[in-house]
Amino acid sequence: MYTIKCTVKSVKGECAAGYKVGDHFVIKDTAIVKAVEPKGICLHALTAMVPYLTAYCRKTPEDDWINMVQELQCPDSINSVVFSLERIKNIETNSSEI
Numbered sequence: 001m002y003t004i005k006c007t008v009k010s011v012k013g014e015c016a017a018g019y020k021v022g023d024h025f026v027i028k029d030t031a032i033v034k035a036v037e038p039k040g041i042c043l044h045a046l047t048a049m050v051p052y053l054t055a056y057c058r059k060t061p062e063d064d065w066i067n068m069v070q071e072l073q074c075p076d077s078i079n080s081v082v083f084s085l086e087r088i089k090n091i092e093t094n095s096s097e098i
Contacts, residue, residue, distance in 0.1 A: 013079035
């Protein structure tokens with residue numbers, strides 16, 4: 001399993017959850033282990049991203065389609081937030097790098 005860092009890459013309009021560029025959350029061992037400002041995680045964005053994140057957390061063959069996914073977008077077409085995805089191996093979730 002990979003640790004996944006989801007970082008806000010862009011915000012179109014005004015995000016109702018308050019996301020700003022650079023905000024992020026971390027998923028490790030299929031659990032959300034860290035969310036920075038805003039302290040919560042938008043359920044609309046999360047529910048849209050979960051099918052991809054569950055596959056993205058797993059080690060997959062090199063030619064698997066999920067390895068090409070680099071960004072996910074929330075479903076709000078007017079005030080959309082784009083998240084970049086980063087797979088991280090063997091890190092501590094208490095690290096200031098996350």
